[in-house]
Amino acid sequence: MNPVFRIFSSLGLTVVLLAFSMVLVFFGTLDQSRWGIHETQRLYFESFYVLTPALSLLKMVAGGSFDLNLAWFKIPLPGGFLLGGLLLVNLVCAHFRYFKASWKKTGIALTHAGVVLLLVSGFLIAFLQEESQMYVDEGGVPVNFSTDFRDAELVLxxxxxxxxxxxxxxxxxxxxxxxxxxxxxxxxxxxxxxxxxxxxxxxxxxxxxxxxxxxxxxxxxxxxxxxxxxxxxxxxxxxxxxxxxxxxxxxxxxxxxxxxxxxxxxxxxxxxxxxxxxxxxxxxxxxxxxxxxxxxxxxxxxxxxxxxxxxxxxxxxxxxxxxxxxxxxxxDYYPFWIQLKDFSHDKYPGTEIPRNYSSDIILNDPGKGVERPVKIYMNHPLRYAGLTFFQQSFANNDTTSILMVVRNPVWTWPYIAVLLVGLGMCIQFCISLSRFIRREQKGRPA
Amino acid sequence: MTCLRISVAVLGLILLAGCQKEEVRTYEIPKESPPQDAVAPVRMTVNAGTEAPAGDALAGTAPQSSAPMAGPMMQASGNAPMQALPGMAEQSAQFDSPTWTAPEGWQAQPLGSMRKGSWLIEKDGQRAEVSVLVFPGDVGGDLANVNRWADQVDMAPLTPQELISMQEGNAIEVDKHPGFLVELTGPSGQSIAGVILPYHGATWFFKMQGDTELVNAEAVNFGRFMSTVRFPEH
Structure with missing residues (x-):
């Protein structure tokens, strides 16, 4: 066997990569207090390597604050792209090294396919997903664009x-x-x-x-x-x-x-x-x-x-x-308009604890002859024209609704991947269970 | 070994897909309504070359200032643009307000971050608004400022000669400081009566804008109001 293939298909590599993944998540979570979630995502998980100020971050675990005097001590860690890429290669290679086609291994094959799809979709989402915000005012003019407050453009x-x-x-x-x-x-x-x-x-x-x-x-x-x-x-x-x-x-x-x-x-x-x-x-x-x-x-x-x-x-x-x-x-401009009819900010009676946020909007797409009311609230986003509109926040004394607009052409892939993994595990469990039952029945005295 | 090559190639393709080069793009959009200035309810002008702000002064913060320039995203609405750059209110506050006595019937309004004075007048279903604002310098010059107001009531811009006539014919003194009165009657039923007053390196704008009939009826009160304006001694 080719030694390179042996290394890339080894289960030892899998363990090492998963261990590094845990370390990366650990330091990334700690560093999030300095950088916020988006920058941490970029630094730790959408990169090939990261230099993390380990001592300063570990001091935070011990109850202290981030120590700038120790920040000079940085350790290099593999970034999310490198770990994910290597895991993908490792999984595919290991599959072909150890897998022998048999209907008894259908579940394992499906589970592996699900994990591969999950890793691939993770890469694609990192590259292709776009997020922005749409501000709509109650009774205000219809809005046909969203704004990305982390990016800018010079316009003429x-x-x-x-x-x-x-x-x-x-x-x-x-x-x-x-x-x-x-x-x-x-x-x-x-x-x-x-x-x-x-x-x-x-x-x-x-x-x-x-x-x-x-x-x-x-x-x-x-x-x-x-x-x-x-x-x-x-x-x-x-x-x-x-x-x-x-x-x-x-x-x-x-x-x-x-x-x-x-x-x-x-x-x-x-x-x-x-x-x-x-x-x-x-x-x-x-x-x-x-x-x-x-x-x-x-x-x-x-x-x-x-x-x-x-x-x-x-x-x-x-x-x-x-x-x-x-x-x-x-x-980002769209060929349709959204108008906010009413924004609701419900609280539990007698308290200031929020119970529900919802936006009643009119979706108007003259090009497709669409004009319909839609209610957007938690876990019930609007999906339209390849975009997903989530209820994100509100402003101006509950008269402005802020919708998060997400463009993610592969948003279904992680769902499919998880389904595949789940299905594969179920099938494998059933196969093992039936084998176990047969064995038990064979061994039982007549 | 083949599967190793294939998986690396697939990975390479995925990474390649992520290398999107951003480019200049041109597109058409339906004309948008002019942005509403939440501080000054009057419509902002969209005049070529008139950079004088109608509502606010600008300012910056010091290096290592305690107030970071990064503003809360909540303020940065695409639909209702940021009302003020961080630090602007602080800078505007450095201009000492004069004292005055508002006539009866003028309902005092919240000042927001920039206004020195703000009143609403409502009578018989008609509305007018009085505002007092101050900016450093001449904010683009009298012609630009008057024409900005003219645009707000849908009037054609004044020529330099017309402005000179207005300044000569409508010269007034406010607390012994020379300024001039601006009277603009728009064709769409909206009018402005205002005073532009240079004072100690800044320019003060006293403006009454609203339905023509009410603005005319309140002109006397506006004049009385201006006569009560007293700047702090320096």
């Missing part, structure tokens, strides 16, 4: 159409400082001058005054004072456009032909540390130049995903068209 919107807007969306992953992004359907290009994953946008004069006042406070620690002083120097010079977390000027105005918020209100971006908490979203901001077909700069704009209705859209004209430019949390 041509609003010249009578009934439709034409949106050109640039994903966040392309917003790398210095890069020039070609827009196939537009006569302009975008050059990224600066990008910050989490930042506040400020009026420069306001920010300067605020920092100067903070500097007057004797209780400000020396390290922060140094950062504030550096930020104040940058702001006083009138050149600072993007300030780093430590107050350093990351991007100067220089010769940038600033327009919009940056020009008219002296806009400044102040970078902030990223947050990984589950109930917070980072607010990215970007400074971009718009280039014409000849590469000449039309202007430079500062946009932030935090600009809401309080900041009128920033625009530019080119080729007889007016374009809005904005950075916003990533949106």
């Amino acid at each position: 919107i041509d609003t010249s159409g009578e009934d439709v807007d034409r949106v050109t969306s640039i994903p966040r992953s392309l917003l790398k400082p210095g890069s020039v992004i070609e827009l196939p359907e537009l006569p302009v290009k975008v050059r990224v001058e600066a990008y910050t994953p989490n930042a506040g946008a400020a009026i420069g004069a306001n920010l300067l005054r605020h920092y100067e006042q903070m500097l007057q406070n004797p209780q400000v620690p020396p390290a922060q004072k140094r950062e504030l002083t550096e930020a104040v120097d940058g702001l006083k010079s009138g050149e600072a456009l993007v300030l780093g977390t430590e107050g350093r000027t990351l991007l100067s105005k220089g010769t940038l032909p600033l327009k919009g918020f940056a020009e008219r209100m002296g806009g400044v971006i102040q970078e902030q540390p990223e947050s990984f908490q589950d109930n917070e979203s980072n607010i990215p901001a970007v400074v971009v130049s718009i280039l014409d077909e000849n590469g000449e700069t039309i202007g430079a704009w500062m946009v932030s995903a935090g600009f809401g209705g309080n900041i009128p859209p920033q625009t530019f004209d080119y080729g007889g068209q007016t374009y809005q430019i904005a950075l916003r949390f990533k949106r």
